[in-house]
Amino acid sequence: MKRFITLGLLLVIFLTACGTASAPTQVAAPVTQATAVASTSVPQSTTLTVFAAASLTDAFTEIGKNFESTHAGVTVKFNFAGSQTLRTQLEAGATADIFASANQTEMDTAITDGLIGQNTPKIFLNNKLAVVLPSKNPANVQTLNDLAKPGLKLVLAADVVPAGKYARQILDNMSKNAIFGNDFKTKVLANVVSNENDVKQVVAKVQLGEADAGIVYTSDAISTSDLKTLEIPNDLNVIAKYPIAVLTKTANPDLAAQFIAYVLSSDGQNILSKWGFMPVQ
């Protein structure tokens, strides 16, 4: 029994130590932990929870920090994942204030499910896709045509993930083009060795050099080191429009609206373009 109590005390000390030490840097921490941190260190703070597409990880983390610095007592918490995962989590009752999706489909489903209510989603950025290669380029990919080389290890996002849908649309576009030939998509898809659950997983597999190529957002290509990028021409590319909206469940509709206004402001748009997105303003 005594041992149990000692163990319990140790646990309490450990938790409090964690709480005070990591409070300012906890950005993308799991929801429960972050709540505990917020309630112990800053008693009167307001927390804004943003569910955002995985591709927004770097840009929104910076935007969140800036927003916190201009709004005293506000903590911005993020949940970054594939948009389809976020939408499923919201449907299942996850509470959040804002949903930023990487495609219109997930936002539309969220609207149909009554998650958005009367709030109108706003398009806050455009994004294109690009082919990324490990810096050593083991498969010696020089042109987009090389994606169809037999034996190439290609990683895509799964077809339920926005980035995966866009990648397949681009392959469709390429198949319609005489340079690539109409069996181009079939040949490229035969090279797919993994369908990842979100776009950041695709980036990781290419960055580690395990895959020879991946199709991701231009923003991922820019924000990640040791990657080579092969651009996809505009006439073949897909412009991804990202919508953002306040959720009906929010406890702070005004603060949530302010956050979205900040994302759309020139400051917010500058941060987005710094991370490789195309601003809409």
Next chain:
Amino acid sequence: MSTLRRFFRHLASNGHRDWIFIIPSLILVALLGLPLLALILRSFDKNFFSYALSSSALTALRLSLITSLISVSIAVVFGTPLAYMLARWKFFGKSFIELLIDLPIVLPPSVAGLALLIAFGRQGLFGPALSIFGISLPFTTVAVIMAQTFVSAPLYVRAARIGFAEVDVQMEEAAHVEGANQWQLFTEVMFPLAERALIGGAILTWTRALGEFGATILFAGNLEGVTQTMPLAIYLGFESNLGVAIALSVMLVGVSVVLLLLTRRLEKAHQPK
């Protein structure tokens, strides 16, 4: 019915203090049981069989069964001698090996997946050496088996070690006196006596291999028919096709229950001895 009546009579006779034990227990049992109940209730759907028999579900099921059975075989073939050594021999570095074997049991599978990738990935520690022989492990079915073996084989070694350790030393000595060599001692004395522990350990290992997710998705990726086992199909299915995900989940729960009941029976049969 009579057990329930006896239970309530027991409550009445022992006064209110029993609730100190009963209430926390009920809460935990509810937490463990209700989600599974909800899953099974939700699966009562007229489309259950069309989901369960859909080609992607069957492909995942087949891949899961094949890979997990291979993983268990590897665990048994390589783990039995190891467990025997750990139970009966004294040698340098034994406690280190014991620690090493227990580690995968407590490590998060994502750590296992990352470690495998960094060791056997193309750019990993042994990747360049493997590529000389034209071997590239990530994104292959072999990678799935390696991930499953990494996380599940320790369970077998553990169970087998305990099984061997429980065999009476006198039995061994008697065999020695009779002139049995090490191999005869193992095959004719130790193995038959520890058989139940070995089978129980193998079944537990199998259930763990069937359920492996985190290490697989990191090390082997996700491709239908090649690396997409049932847990991966469930994870991706829950976002695109909830019906298939639920059907697969219920199938996994069913298989696991059968396997666990089997181990229980083995344990019970063992006790009267």
